[in-house]
Amino acid sequence: MRDSLVRIKSSLFPRLVFDRTSLDKHIEALTEANSEIAKERDSLLLELNSLRSMKGGNTFLFEGYDIPIDLMQLTGGGPDTFETISRQHTENLRRWIGLEPQHTLLEIGCGIGRDAIPLSKILTAGRYIGIDIIGRSIEWCKSHISAHNPNFQFYHFDVDDQLHNATGKTATTDIRLPADDQSVDRIILFSVFTHMLREDIEHYLREFRRVLKPGGLVYGTTFIFDDAILASARATNLTIFDLRFEHPLEEGCRINDPVHPLGAVAFTKGAWDGMIERSGLTYAKPNLKGAWSGFYSDAEDGQDVVILTRGD
Structure with a gap:
């Protein structure tokens, strides 16, 4: 059936x-x-x-902006690496300190906008403050990036710098950041501490403590060394800058080239501990491991990174 x-x-x-x-x-x-x-x-x-x-025209098309190549090269990378580095920066910022549309973000060493341009698509309800010592770069950013993003503001600091602004008339220790007390959510510095000595770094760190909101974060790349890291850097020589740091400058600090001491500066972890403590900041997270020396098999950024917050 x-x-x-x-x-x-x-x-x-x-x-x-x-x-x-x-x-x-x-x-x-x-x-x-x-x-x-x-x-x-x-x-x-x-x-x-x-x-x-x-054609000698000398611009590079990046996310809708024609960027002058001569200014681009002052950031430490030309057209071949500009997009890759920009993308890596944004990915690392999202991963390690977080970015929200309403954040106020301050960047030291903004250059020609390698980070500002992609950040303009993220900080849609917030504010961006970019600072650099190269006047032409700042003028370009004002004329092009700020023209499309009025919440993005750029400031030129005419700081005396051996590499990038030899005719500057201002000392780093005289700088006051263009931000109110406790008004900034995020501060970022890519390849800035790597060209600074202790006194200038500590001045910036004290300013960071002043402008950071409670819970705000700093993301700053640096070179951190010990004997094993130096041995690896000298053996592998992974960068185009021959980073050997053979010249001690002071306790916990080495430079790469005595003729151009600010070309590359490295510190021990202990030196960083002291600078951070004296400034009133503290570590928000363990330092990120940099790939520059070849020492770490699990590197997290190209350079080492300190992630800081207010110490109160």
Whole structure:
């Protein structure tokens, strides 16, 4: 009886068999085509930027902005690395200190906007304060980035600097950051502490404590060394800057080149501990391990990083 009912049901309601083969092939073809289009787009952008450089026109197209290559190169990286470094910076900031649309963020060493431009898509309800010692870079940022993002403000500090502003008339220790007390959520510095000595770093740290909100964070890259790290750096020589730090400057501080002492400066962890304690800040997280020396197999940034907060 049961078998008869099954046969009747099957004859009245034949089973639908859906063959996905052709659909799957179509989806696969579309996916491959999309990937090829993306590759072609990236290739065309690279070719466009290359042609611009060859013509001597000398700008690089980055997220809708034509950036002067000569100013770009003052950031420590040219067109070949600009986008990659920018992306890595943003990813690390999101990962390690968090970024929210309403944050007020202050950047020391903003350059030509390598970080400011992508941050303009994140800090949509907040504020960005960029500071640099290269006047032409700041003027460009004001004319281009601030023109599209009025919540992004840029300031030139005419600081005397051996590498980037030899005619500067201001000392770092005379700087007062353009922010009210306890008004800033995040402070970032990429490759800034790496060109500063203890007295100037401590001045900045005290200013950071003044402007940081309770719970605010500082993300600053640096070179931190001990004997094992130095041995690894000298053996691997991973960067184009030949970072050997063979010249002691003071206790816990070494420089790479005595002719240009601010070209690259490194500190021990103990030296950093003292600077941070004297400034009234404290570590918010363990230091991030830098890839520069080749010492760490699990490096978390290109340089070492101190992540700080107010000590109260």
